[in-house]
Amino acid sequence: xxxxxxxxxxxxxxxxxxxxxxxxxxxxxxxxxxxxxxxxxxxxxxxxxxxxxxxxxxxxxxxxxxxxxxxxxxxxxxxxxxxxxxxxxxxxxxxxxx
Numbered sequence: 600x601x602x603x604x605x606x607x608x609x610x611x612x613x614x615x616x617x618x619x620x621x622x623x624x625x626x627x628x629x630x631x632x633x634x635x636x637x638x639x640x641x642x643x644x645x646x647x648x649x650x651x652x653x654x655x656x657x658x659x660x661x662x663x664x665x666x667x668x669x670x671x672x673x674x675x676x677x678x679x680x681x682x683x684x685x686x687x688x689x690x691x692x693x694x695x696x697x
Contacts, residue, residue: 618664
């Protein structure tokens, strides 16, 4: 999970989930530090999808960030496929271990 050493609201370092929680609960302008962090995160995630368009599997936290910006990717087949792969994987039954 990506983190950033920047403190927001004096609480601590940002990670994907914390930044998304802040963004979802913000009315008005998003803190510039959080906005910059999320913009970099979605660009990094999109880059990973682009490098493996037929196989990249988003983590739960990556999916949260990507889903927050999903409107940017409307009609983009690689984005739709990445989201579909995430949901297929999320709904697979756990693998039994011997």
